[in-house]
Amino acid sequence: MKKKILHVTGQMNRAGTETMLMNLYRQVHHEMQFDFISYSQDDGHYDEEIRQLGGNVIKLTRPSSISELSKAIKKHGPYAAVHAHTLFHCGIVNTAAALARVPVRVAHAHTTEEACHSFKKWLYMKSMKRLIKLFSTDFYACSKRAATFLFGERTIKQKNYTYFPNVIPYHHFLQHDKNDIAVFKEKWGIKSDIVIGHVGRFIEAKNHHFLLTLLAAIKRKGHSVSLLLIGEGHLKEDIERQAKNMGIQDDVIFTGLLKDIRAPLYTMDCFVFPSRFEGLGLVLLEAQATGLPCVTSDAIQPEADIKLGLVERLSLTDSIDTWVARILEASTHRETEATTIKTAFEAAGYNYENAYTKLQNTYR
Numbered sequence: 465m466k467k468k469i470l471h472v473t474g475q476m477n478r479a480g481t482e483t484m485l486m487n488l489y490r491q492v493h494h495e496m497q498f499d500f501i502s503y504s505q506d507d508g509h510y511d512e513e514i515r516q517l518g519g520n521v522i523k524l525t526r527p528s529s530i531s532e533l534s535k536a537i538k539k540h541g542p543y544a545a546v547h548a549h550t551l552f553h554c555g556i557v558n559t560a561a562a563l564a565r566v567p568v569r570v571a572h573a574h575t576t577e578e579a580c581h582s583f584k585k586w587l588y589m590k591s592m593k594r595l596i597k598l599f600s601t602d603f604y605a606c607s608k609r610a611a612t613f614l615f616g617e618r619t620i621k622q623k624n625y626t627y628f629p630n631v632i633p634y635h636h637f638l639q640h641d642k643n644d645i646a647v648f649k650e651k652w653g654i655k656s657d658i659v660i661g662h663v664g665r666f667i668e669a670k671n672h673h674f675l676l677t678l679l680a681a682i683k684r685k686g687h688s689v690s691l692l693l694i695g696e697g698h699l700k701e702d703i704e705r706q707a708k709n710m711g712i713q714d715d716v717i718f719t720g721l722l723k724d725i726r727a728p729l730y731t732m733d734c735f736v737f738p739s740r741f742e743g744l745g746l747v748l749l750e751a752q753a754t755g756l757p758c759v760t761s762d763a764i765q766p767e768a769d770i771k772l773g774l775v776e777r778l779s780l781t782d783s784i785d786t787w788v789a790r791i792l793e794a795s796t797h798r799e800t801e802a803t804t805i806k807t808a809f810e811a812a813g814y815n816y817e818n819a820y821t822k823l824q825n826t827y828r
Contacts, residue, residue: 468544470566471499472548472557473501474502474503475503476502476514476521478510487816488631491816491820492820496823499543501524503523507521522540530556537561541566543564546564546568546569549572551575551578552589552614554572554600567601570601570604570826571615573613573615573625575613575614577741593614596614603619604826610765629813634809638802648727656715658682658688660678660689661691661694661735663728664739666695666697669742672693677784678736680710693718694720696720696721725750729750734759737759737761739763744764744767748768748769749768749809752775752805752808772800
């Protein structure tokens with residue numbers, strides 16, 4: 465029988481953590497069954513594929529209910545492990561898993577910060593950290609800073625944590641079809657000399673407002689430039705409105721979610737990633753896999769740089785002129801060989817063999 469693992473993510477949409485899990489599931493579905501908890505009654509982008517691979521999507525309604533989750537774990541199990549990816553909510557997940565007598569309970573840190581503007585929120589975070597420490601058997605993190613944020617330095621020292629690189633199918637990005645790029649440019653009317661781009665949800669952390677400021681500054685220098693924005697999110701309409709108010713709406717391309725981002729990444733001359741905070745930045749790995757120069761904020765974790773010389777980190781307090789100069793400079797070269805990229809990914813541990821070994825050792 466396949467070993468059954470329950471992942472808790474909230475909803476399986478196209479985002480960094482969820483995409484990483486699907487990349488893994490496609491590789492291991494012959495040996496493991498991944499089930500997923502969803503706290504939305506709507507289907508996520510990956511739900512149908514999960515079912516096709518043999519997994520279940522379990523719909524729940526009360527994220528704060530330990531009882532509801534524990535009952536669901538008992539009903540759909542037995543599970544060899546429960547693997548939680550929901551930040552401080554991991555405390556609720558692993559408490560429920562312990563009550564359901566699941567032997568392996570993983571808390572997985574994927575980000576380095578979350579807003580805390582009230583005493584109630586502070587108390588919730590403190591309580592959840594306590595539950596995570598008490599009821600988790602294993603601690604995973606995509607970066608050291610993410611581990612410190614969720615688990616705390618004392619927990620890390622006492623119990624250690626497993627560094628788990630966010631693997632991607634980098635072979636998929638090493639090659640491209642020039643015709644696909646031409647078709648993509650024609651579809652979206654891209655004719656500018658320079659294309660800067662970003663992939664990510666329209667949320668506060670991703671800092672899309674800053675991208676518009678950079679675009680306007682580059683245009684003022686007389687350059688023919690477009691900004692390619694891939695993704696969805698609750699702030700998308702705000703960004704569209706801001707672009708219109710700034711008079712640059714014709715130079716900003718909103719594609720929404722795309723199933724395959726190879727052609728867009730090869731269309732870009734520079735990938736710009738000015739996040740206010742970030743656990744790792746999965747899409748930054750995908751950008752490097754295409755040999756695309758990247759200019760990022762220093763909130764991006766150093767583990768996301770696979771040492772190809774493609775990533776330059778700047779502070780958000782640096783001047784706009786500094787950002788513009790680095791972006792324009794980066795946009796002039798893209799010469800990294802596929803074999804060099806492959807070697808770098810393997811050396812950094814961003815491969816399925818490494819990930820699979822770590823999962824097997826944890827799920828034991």
